[in-house]
Amino acid sequence: MYLHYSAISDVGRVRRENQDSGYAGPWLLTVCDGVGGAVRGDLASSTAVQALRKLDQQPDEDVVGQVAGAIHRADDRIAELVEEDPDLNGTSTTATVALFDGTRFAVGHIGDSRAYLLRRGQLRQLTHDHTFVQSLIDEGRITEEQSRTHPHRNLILKALDGVRHEEPDLFEFPAEPGDRVLVCSDGACGTLTDDRIAALLADGTPDFAAVELVRASLEAGSTDNVTCVVGEVSEEPPGDELVPLLVGAAADLPRRAPLGGGVAGAVGGLFRGHRSGDTGEIPPVPGDAPAGAFAADPIDHETARYAPRPPRRYAALRRVLAAAVVLGLAWVVLAAGWSWSQQQFYVAEQDGKVAIFRGVDASLPGISLSHPYELTDVDLDRLSDIDAEAVREGLEAGSLDEARATVDNYAARQDVG
Incomplete structure (x- = not known):
């Protein structure tokens, strides 16, 4: 045909x-x-x-x-x-x-x-x-x-x-x-x-x-x-x-x-x-x-008519603004985390002494999440081996007052020793 x-x-x-x-x-x-x-x-x-x-x-x-x-x-x-x-x-x-x-x-x-x-x-x-x-x-x-x-x-x-x-x-x-x-x-x-x-x-x-x-x-x-x-x-x-x-x-x-x-x-x-x-x-x-x-x-x-469009104007500016928003949100999250960490305390060793640290007993590569807050006159050498090892490993405290109470307890044991 x-x-x-x-x-x-x-x-x-x-x-x-x-x-x-x-x-x-x-x-x-x-x-x-x-x-x-x-x-x-x-x-x-x-x-x-x-x-x-x-x-x-x-x-x-x-x-x-x-x-x-x-x-x-x-x-x-x-x-x-x-x-x-x-x-x-x-x-x-x-x-x-x-x-x-x-x-x-x-x-x-x-x-x-x-x-x-x-x-x-x-x-x-x-x-x-x-x-x-x-x-x-x-x-x-x-x-x-x-x-x-x-x-x-x-x-x-x-x-x-x-x-x-x-x-x-x-x-x-x-x-x-x-x-x-x-x-x-x-x-x-x-x-x-x-x-x-x-x-x-x-x-x-x-x-x-x-x-x-x-x-x-x-x-x-x-x-x-x-x-x-x-x-x-x-x-x-x-x-x-x-x-x-x-x-x-x-x-x-x-x-x-x-x-x-x-x-x-x-x-x-x-x-x-x-x-x-x-x-x-x-x-x-x-x-x-x-x-x-x-x-x-x-x-x-x-x-x-159709989904594909000509390149939109200010596309580079939109990308910069989007990146700024993402960075801003990340900064807010990090700031909130840092603020929380600075309300935490624990007891640990510092130069052979019992010390109170502010922050979290942890670290990230290149970043310390805590720092010494109060250095006491309690010597680890004058504590029992068990107490000294506990201090070296770090003792969590719910608050600064609780950390100070822990230090006072070890001070009393030191005196007894």
Whole structure:
């Protein structure tokens, strides 16, 4: 079987730049949605797609293994970018990959982009979102409908960032003639219902379906970039004019082979059979989002999507303050211990005499925990061997008065001796 395909990406009506990247080819459908705002989510997504597009050749038997390896290589490439430029720390991207081998699809997924399968009129979501709201849905705390307007609906828990090296979800499924596979960014699936996606995905050619999915997402109020990649399984080979396609931040190839060697032929042949020939892309505009489900939400979702962040300001100062707090607590503990020790007394030998010591009858390497407090005139030589040995070993006293009473007792024995 063969794969007929189409792809389109639109910056949307609010964003100033497109951080989505997509690719469609004879063997591969993939979408990466960059995260990171000021730290170049567009660079992360385009870097990942450029690595993943190397899968677009006839796979070997281990289709799932090839997908896993490509995703890990994309993550490694992002790690190299961050190592080369520390200012990129915090950038990341989702990745959803569908690799076709003529009889089956292998899918790799991380993040909140999605893959769907439309088979005999029935739509099935193939991937599982790695998002905070999806975890709430899984726990039964909110519904799918409530998740569309949840204030943290854009917070993702896993992505390719070159740091955490998260493991993607991996699986495969058999293909059938007539199957349609949609891989899209959350700008589409976060706005359109499953019923709406199914209706649009089933309509017309893959070109027509991709355009209508993007258009419908924007008309429904999506404030994000929107990318849709559509593949249709067919027993008929595609025409020679169908060539691989990069879209969004990674775009650098024409959709159709130029007619007569000119670029105009490629542009003019862009979505054949569609009623208007393009997406009706609206230039990005500043200001508030259009009226709709997201308009009342003041959160800038692009700056609140994924846990890794740009390096925080004053990080060195924070470390110094933290160390100062730890040292301060340690000093308080030591001071309290020293104060307690100076309220303790015991009797022991000092220069052949019985003496009263203040502190604890112990020591640490290089540190004495006691010192002579009162030196008496009681000579150890005038005490019995048993009493002298007891004094040399040290005699604890509950207080200074108790220590003095012990000394008086030995003084009396000395006199008797």
